[in-house]
Amino acid sequence: MSLHARNLALLERHAIPYRQVEHEAVLDYPTAHAVRERFGLHGVESKSLFLRLKGGRHAMLVTLENARADWAQLKALLGARPSIASDAELVELTGCVPQCACPFGHVEEIALIVDQALFDHDYLIYSPGPPTFTLEVATADLRRLIDALPNPVHAYRTAW
Incomplete structure (x- = not known):
């Protein structure tokens, strides 16, 4: 099952309303x-960073566009200093396209680090895999989705 199909299945399985739009490839914030x-999409754009940790572990940081990673906080949460994974690792381990990492629907070994600043907004806008699709999901419903995922989840707060 593709990452796109897994995302839609997750949303539907947990009765989470969403809006999906199809468009040209989105690989940057101006687009x-x-x-x-x-x-007419509402909400904030997500930013997902695929991280590599010592010992072959990986994590996906889900935050807001323009947010800067707090590497010290990430190290404390994950127990090891993270670095940004290579494009090849992103493609191989998640099926994502570089510059268009999807926050959800990954194998359970990939930890999820969720910026709590997401919940300061009414909606989150993210790519479900292919850069030609965008999903809009209410952040109130997003909490239910995150709670249902098999991935280890860590709460994080961007330091602006």
């Missing part, structure tokens, strides 16, 4: 903003 305007 994402243009798509948001054209389709």
Whole structure:
């Protein structure tokens, strides 16, 4: 099952309403903003960083566009100093396209680090895999999705 199909199945399995739009490939924030305007999407853009840890472990940091990673906080949460994984690792281990990492639907060994700042907004906008699709999900419903995932989940707060 593709990452896109897994994301839609997760949302449907947990009765989480979503809006999906199809558009040109979004691989940068200016294009994402243009798509948001054209389709009237609400909420904030997600930013997902695929991280590599010692011992072959990986994690996906899910935060907001323009947020800077707090590497000390990430190290404390994960028990090891993370670094950004290579594009090859991202593609091989998640099926994501570089510059378009999807936050959800990954194998359970990939830890999820969720920026609690996401919940300061009404909606989250993210790619479900292919850069030609965007999902809009209410953050109130997103909590149910995250709680249902098999991945280890860590709460994180961006230091602005």
